[in-house]
Amino acid sequence: MKAINSQVLLDTLMADTRQLILEANKLQHLPAALLQASPAPGKWSVAQVLEHLNFYSRFYLKAMEEKLHQHQTIADNTFKPGWLGNYFTHMMKPTDACTVKNKMKTMKNAIPAEQADGKAALAQFITDQHTLLNLLQIARTANLNRLRVPTSLSKMLTFKLGDTFRFFIAHEQRHRVQWENILKELMKAEMVLGE
Secondary structure, eight states: HHHHHHHHHHHHHHHHHHHHHHHHHHHHHOOOOHHHSSSSSTTOOOOOOOOOOOHHHHHHHHHHHHHHHOOOOOOOSEEOOOOOHHHHHHHEEEEESTOOOOOOOOOOOOOOOOOOOOOHHEEEEEHHHHHHHHHHHGGSSSSSSEEEEEOEEEETTTEEEHHHHHHHHHHHHHHHHOOOOHHHHHHHHHHHOOO
């Protein structure tokens, strides 16, 4: 795994987060009924996708913030991804703007309620993205290699702070693709019904 300039990595992650905010802001103009509509039985709605993302935000944002505030370290100019963090990030990240390469099973405790409140979930998601931007800014003075953050799988399994940011944002990008595909399916079904 190749070393990355820490500031360049944080700039990239901040740009990715700003893009997620822009995409989420587009959802604010949609009717609540559309956010809560499922494209097919057993498939998630956009509201459920957002609630799923909010579940992970509650865990990871708190864990990263605690590490950043409890363990101030001298920043390192380079970040070297860990093999496990790198593996999970690449497994999670979409291959391009509209493709997810592999399906993954959701952990039971991260499955959203069928009737998630789309507008509330969206507002929370956007708030969490702004919190993430603040944490990425704070991380400019931290050592992305030394600080270790527990994963939602187990407190014993930890990622380097830099990998945690990368993995967390890749997970959000993955589900952005999902919510866009859900909306495309709903629009297509509406056009077919309207014919």
